Amino acid sequence: MRALIAELHRRQNLLAWAGWVAVGCLAFSLAAMAVDGRQIYGVSVWTKPAKFAASFIPWFWTLAWAWGVLAPAARRGALAGLVLWGTLGAAAFEQGWITWRAAAGLPSHFASDPFGQVMFALMGLGATVLVALAALLGLLVLVRGDTVQPRGWRLAVGLGLVVAGVLGGVTGYAIAGTGSPLVGGSGTPGFPPFYWSRDGGDLRVAHFLAVHAMQAVPGFWLLTRATSWPVAAVTAAWAAFAVAALRLAQAGMPLSP
Template sequence: MAALLLACLVVMLFDGREIRGVSVWVKPAKFAGSLALWCWSLALAWSALAEDWREGRAARAIVAGTLACGLFEVGWITLRAMLGEPSHFARDALGAAAYGLMGLAALLLCLCAAGFGALVAARGDAAMPRLLRGGIALGFLVAGLGGAATGFAISANLGPYVGAPPTDAGAWPPFFWSRDGGDLRVAHFVAVHAMQALPLLAWALLRLRAPAAAGWLAAGTLGWVGLAGAAFALASAGRAALP
């Protein structure tokens, strides 16, 4: 995924084609970067599982599902970029059919993340500090469930734009969220990145030896969910998250 991200950044320097006002290579670059971070986070958090569960059927299913769904998503997005066609909300017959499969793959990808969080909560490694296990479990649960919910909202809305023209032109890179109205992608981004934010918060609390650390982790989790909810409410009201 990191190699694909680099390739997309290089190719867009020479390919002037655009979709919705930005380079055709922006979307595969964003998805490749996101999934590189997703898989890295999953690999880094893997030691939170009890050792005898790391090679179990449930764990193997999570790895296989993450790889299969991630590769399918990015592969199709990259192919459509090569053809100069949109991968999401496409109007041609093949694109529309593949979009349905992409929706299923995205849902399964999120459920794999939530499943990993639940597995850590139920079968965590006792050798790892409880607070850090809790941060990992909460982070992946929030990312999986929140990512699925916000992704469904984008699909049901037939796009991420609310009260905004369906274009990313003039938006701030690298995300290109709309500056002219609501954009549901902001809430999706915040929700998914709970898998990094909450484990990092737990790690920081441990390093600082903070008193009532479990309470701070719970507050941080509620705060992150609230941030995603606020971004969703802002977008639903047709208001831009960035000036």
């Protein structure tokens, strides 16, 4: 484990440290949840910052690991710098605002107050930046990957990031455009830790599947050491699964009864 952590920092130190900051934010939110009984929409006010912090941990560390798949010259290039600093800036804004609103006992998403609505729109811009930069990193890996590393591995990392970025944006905009992650149903939260709806459509399921393509596709290659065609097939299947979950939610149907 120590060797794995050291390798993560060697590949991209700032993104690795950002993951540890997200771990701290998660621990803080969980501790606050234990002592603060306030709720929003039937769950703790600290659920949203905890969920975002938990999602940022694999996000940062996956990008840091993918950094090592770039050719050495590409890691020092302007586009890689844009990915790095854009990701850190957008994530800091998202997590900071969500945590601040939780401390105030107010919703960060779909807020009713004017300032909250403006900030929610800016959060949408921040989320767009995050997924677009993930897709850009994926394209960099595909075009300027380290040729010393196996082709199937470069393809898996690159395609996983591209699918996560593109479909993460599509599903995110579906949530924003609907005005709620829920379509039909009672609105009663489901089981933790995700609280997905069990009696109606929930667009967050598709969003979750979309963004985690960046781990699922490389994970497939690590398990199988497959050639390019199986990697491409699994990527297409994962993307289709996310799109199917989106269509299911838009029809008002839960993922499971």
